[in-house]
Amino acid sequence: MSLHRETVEASALPHTFNEPVELGIIGGTGLYHLESLTPVARLTISTPWGAPSSAITISKTASGFNVAFLARHGVHHDTLPTEVPAIANIAALKSIGVKAIVAFSAVGSLQQEIKPRDFVLPNQIIDRTKGIRQSTFFERGFVAHAGFGDPFDPKLSKIISEFGHVLEGAEDIKLHSKELDGKDLTVICMEGPAFSTRAESRMYQSFGGSVINMSVLPEAKLAREAEISYQMICMSTDYDAWREDEEPVTVETVVGNLKANSANANRLAVEIIKKLEVAIKSGEVGNDLAGSMKYAVSTSPKGIKRDVLEKMHFLFPGYWPLE
Ligand SMILES: CSC[C@H]1O[C@H](OP(=O)(O)O)[C@H](O)[C@@H]1O
Numbered sequence: 001m002s003l004h005r006e007t008v009e010a011s012a013l014p015h016t017f018n019e020p021v022e023l024g025i026i027g028g029t030g031l032y033h034l035e036s037l038t039p040v041a042r043l044t045i046s047t048p049w050g051a052p053s054s055a056i057t058i059s060k061t062a063s064g065f066n067v068a069f070l071a072r073h074g075v076h077h078d079t080l081p082t083e084v085p086a087i088a089n090i091a092a093l094k095s096i097g098v099k100a101i102v103a104f105s106a107v108g109s110l111q112q113e114i115k116p117r118d119f120v121l122p123n124q125i126i127d128r129t130k131g132i133r134q135s136t137f138f139e140r141g142f143v144a145h146a147g148f149g150d151p152f153d154p155k156l157s158k159i160i161s162e163f164g165h166v167l168e169g170a171e172d173i174k175l176h177s178k179e180l181d182g183k184d185l186t187v188i189c190m191e192g193p194a195f196s197t198r199a200e201s202r203m204y205q206s207f208g209g210s211v212i213n214m215s216v217l218p219e220a221k222l223a224r225e226a227e228i229s230y231q232m233i234c235m236s237t238d239y240d241a242w243r244e245d246e247e248p249v250t251v252e253t254v255v256g257n258l259k260a261n262s263a264n265a266n267r268l269a270v271e272i273i274k275k276l277e278v279a280i281k282s283g284e285v286g287n288d289l290a291g292s293m294k295y296a297v298s299t300s301p302k303g304i305k306r307d308v309l310e311k312m313h314f315l316f317p318g319y320w321p322l323e
């Protein structure tokens, strides 16, 4: 199995799709498409913040539920973590109607009990990026502040937590979540692309970090600003650099575990899409943030810049009058 292979010739698909697409899946390292889904369209979307990492593939489940898939680093993985256009990715998903995002990520483990190939649903984030990523839709002329105390959607996490059995094979692969483990699970987001030193890795443990990646920010923050429910599924590939008796992480170690993780991600995705179809259609998931940004704007009408307001309309049509 090639991690980059797609089953349907991308160029043969329609480039337009006129139905709402309420669930978005973001694939990370090693997950460049979902095998269980048959694509029905491939959309090239341009946003006021530029182009997303890749075209967005739309698939329809047997019962007619539309799912969008976006490859975070591009389908050929040609985008560095620092350069992922997260702002355009989230804006593009919002523009087609996405209310909930499940985002996959390859991570290093900072805890002995989180073994390589285990999956983790973090409920907290510590930001160790370097302030060089564009991390908000807002700018001078339109200031707003989103709440981010609980950066992930506990409803999404609870639903996904029910599918640990999909992963548990002969290798005793576990799914960790706050619901299942009874404690906070924190993802550290570092800048990269080089991995951490041993001293940094041990410092992140002392912070209470559970896993580490280079991708959850600003993606999670932008999803929050766009009022989209968001949960990351972290797939452990290595023990980072904190284990004295082992070589620190290399890309070979990561890649070595990616194939197994990608197969498990595909199996998990099939189950969660079925469950999320019901939860989103019934309104149970995807509506908790609706309207949250409407009254979160600090700028008075006189201070609002027209060009920035026009960009806001791409995300929130109808929230703030253009006149
Ligand atoms: C190739 S290891 C480092 C790389 O893997 C993770 O990517 P993603 O989160 O998109 O799966 C990590 O965040 C780094 O970008």
Ligand SMILES: Nc1ncnc2[nH]cnc12
Residues within 6 Å of the ligand: 106, 107, 108, 109, 190, 195, 196, 212, 213, 214, 237, 238, 239, 240, 241, 249, 254
């Ligand atoms: N150890 C690690 N650090 C940062 N990102 C990662 N992605 C996979 N393993 C990682």
